[in-house]
Amino acid sequence: MSSVLKFYSDTDLGAIEARPFKVFNERSLEKIPQLAKLSEAQRFEMKVVASVLPFRVNEYVINELIDWSNIPADPIFQLTFPQKGMLAPESYERMAELHRRGADKAHISALAKELRDGLNPHPAGQLEMNLPRVNGEVVEGLQHKYRETVLFFPSQGQTCHSYCTFCFRWAQFVGDKDLRIASNQKDQVLGYLREHPQVTDLLVTGGDPMVMKTKNLAQYLEPLMEDDSLAHVQTVRIGTKALTFWPYRFVTDNDADELLDLLTRLVKSGRHVAIMAHYNHWRELETPIAREAIRRLRETGVEIRSQGPLLAQINDDPDVWARLWKTQVQLGIIPYYMFVERDTGARHYFEVPLARAANIYREAMQQVSGLGRTARGPSMSAGPGKVEIQGVAEIQGEKVFVLRFIQARNPDWVQRPFFAKYDEQATWLNHLKPAFGEEKFFFEDEYEAMQAGNG
Numbered sequence: 014m015s016s017v018l019k020f021y022s023d024t025d026l027g028a029i030e031a032r033p034f035k036v037f038n039e040r041s042l043e044k045i046p047q048l049a050k051l052s053e054a055q056r057f058e059m060k061v062v063a064s065v066l067p068f069r070v071n072e073y074v075i076n077e078l079i080d081w082s083n084i085p086a087d088p089i090f091q092l093t094f095p096q097k098g099m100l101a102p103e104s105y106e107r108m109a110e111l112h113r114r115g116a117d118k119a120h121i122s123a124l125a126k127e128l129r130d131g132l133n134p135h136p137a138g139q140l141e142m143n144l145p146r147v148n149g150e151v152v153e154g155l156q157h158k159y160r161e162t163v164l165f166f167p168s169q170g171q172t173c174h175s176y177c178t179f180c181f182r183w184a185q186f187v188g189d190k191d192l193r194i195a196s197n198q199k200d201q202v203l204g205y206l207r208e209h210p211q212v213t214d215l216l217v218t219g220g221d222p223m224v225m226k227t228k229n230l231a232q233y234l235e236p237l238m239e240d241d242s243l244a245h246v247q248t249v250r251i252g253t254k255a256l257t258f259w260p261y262r263f264v265t266d267n268d269a270d271e272l273l274d275l276l277t278r279l280v281k282s283g284r285h286v287a288i289m290a291h292y293n294h295w296r297e298l299e300t301p302i303a304r305e306a307i308r309r310l311r312e313t314g315v316e317i318r319s320q321g322p323l324l325a326q327i328n329d330d331p332d333v334w335a336r337l338w339k340t341q342v343q344l345g346i347i348p349y350y351m352f353v354e355r356d357t358g359a360r361h362y363f364e365v366p367l368a369r370a371a372n373i374y375r376e377a378m379q380q381v382s383g384l385g386r387t388a389r390g391p392s393m394s395a396g397p398g399k400v401e402i403q404g405v406a407e408i409q410g411e412k413v414f415v416l417r418f419i420q421a422r423n424p425d426w427v428q429r430p431f432f433a434k435y436d437e438q439a440t441w442l443n444h445l446k447p448a449f450g451e452e453k454f455f456f457e458d459e460y461e462a463m464q465a466g467n468g
Contacts, residue, residue, distance in 0.1 A: 154196020
């Protein structure tokens with residue numbers, strides 16, 4: 014494939030050149046040229062936080078997406094670079110003290126593990142309730158929370174081109190095998206799908222499956238086109254941030270054409286193929302290479318759907334979301350979800366109260382046309398299921414949150430409205446109390462029984 018490809022953008026016609034993928038992590042943080050402009054104190058703070066939370070960023074993000082004249086407020090800088098406030102003050106000070114006195118790697122690693130264990134590394138019952146079993150044995154690399162959908166974590170895709178500082182799957186990236194969900198056992202994964210005909214949707218996730226070579230991704234997807242016993246798997250979703258962090262994956266990487274051919278064949282086999290693109294800010298859509306990647310993907314027949322959480326420091330502004338959704342619709346991307354930041358990792362730094370989240374969603378929706386109003390939210394991916402905040406109302410003199418399940422562990426819960434007392438400080442489902450004098454929400458007893466059954 015030629016290293017120079019023609020592209021068409023809204024503004025001009027030019028050429029996109031292939032570029033090498035160069036990445037920085039916590040060991041090479043100080044080699045990033047732009048950081049030399051920051052104070053020594055700022056660089057030290059980054060080093061301390063990167064000892065606990067995973068850090069990885071590439072040159073495309075550094076050079077093309079971050080406005081270095083607006084540090085530290087720049088949203089993409091906040092999205093990718095560690096900040097002091099991402100650790101609780103006591104945790105930060107303990108780790109900072111080790112660095113000040115030049116502690117060895119073993120002591121730093123031991124404290125990092127202790128601090129990580131206190132950050133709820135696998136929220137919403139991911140390890141306790143979502144791992145499927147056959148004959149009492151866990152099927153590695155899968156999660157099966159909802160009846161129709163199985164998540165698959167291919168071991169070759171358990172990293173990303175860059176890491177998001179808010180990532181709810183941060184535990185996949187810290188080198189602790191006990192926290193990692195992954196498998197390269199193709200036959201075991203496909204066998205599980207064959208034995209569960211109720212599964213219609215396969216979500217390939219990570220990490221990021223798009224860090225994989227096409228030949229590795231193909232070994233999991235091609236059997237869907239060839240094996241009649243997998244015909245019930247009608248939808249394939251691929252979760253990725255590559256359209257933001259490394260759009261060259263779809264344009265100039267050595268096997269970009271092979272990747273697009275694989276997706277084209279999967280679509281032609283009769284499967285609905287959805288690229289679940291993770292976006293947090295409209296800035297991610299502005300570069301020519303990002304738009305060319307979107308154009309090439311859409312030519313394969315796949316659908317691109319966008320999702321991402323509402324985050325303090327990054328996008329807690331209705332105008333940001335409205336511009337993001339408008340731009341996505343213009344480019345042929347379907348807005349899909351606005352999530353609430355999960356109760357894990359640096360959540361205290363990023364979380365937005367549910368009441369404010371509902372207002373931001375409402376005000377953003379007021380600015381877009383019907384084609385942009387496909388985004389559901391704000392949605393909490395909690396233990397019982399995906400709970401959407403539909404709004405705030407006053408009923409029988411009581412101010413309440415109006416809630417519903419978009420998806421749930423028990424399908425009977427889906428679309429059933431329920432109500433919680435209005436609380437301006439609440440940021441997650443477990444902070445809410447039932448309205449109208451009820452002792453429990455309607456699903457709680459059954460959910461507690463599910464938890465006990467997986468204990």
